[in-house]
Amino acid sequence: TPETRGLVGARELGLLPSGAVVVNVARGPLLDEGALCDALESGRVSAAALDTYEREPLPADSRLLGFSERVVLTPHLGGASRAVAEKAARIAAEEVGRWVRGEPLAHCLT
Numbered sequence: 001t002p003e004t005r006g007l008v009g010a011r012e013l014g015l016l017p018s019g020a021v022v023v024n025v026a027r028g029p030l031l032d033e034g035a036l037c038d039a040l041e042s043g044r045v046s047a048a049a050l051d052t053y054e055r056e057p058l059p060a061d062s063r064l065l066g067f068s069e070r071v072v073l074t075p076h077l078g079g080a081s082r083a084v085a086e087k088a089a090r091i092a093a094e095e096v097g098r099w100v101r102g103e104p105l106a107h108c109l110t
Helices: 010-014 033-042 063-067 082-100
Strands: 020-024 045-050 071-073
Touching (some): 033 063, 045 063, 063 071
Parallel strands (some): 045 071
């Protein structure tokens, strides 16, 4: 939301101890990527791991790509596992069964 965009910016990163590691697996826009890159350049932040970005997919000209030795970037798949896929398939099958039987759906967004 507009209220949380850039929630972690230069001020917050500046409060971290020197050499801190930043991890964002929540929502990309929470973290000001420009401020993170500045903190990486200055050494305030020694490394980062991001599974989500301000813009997705991550643009080819992102400054983050210049920190390949200290930044791990994944394609927003932190929750993609076999267990999650099996659970999603089970829930979907249960919902289809409810619909076929004329029962109220348990996971219906209205």
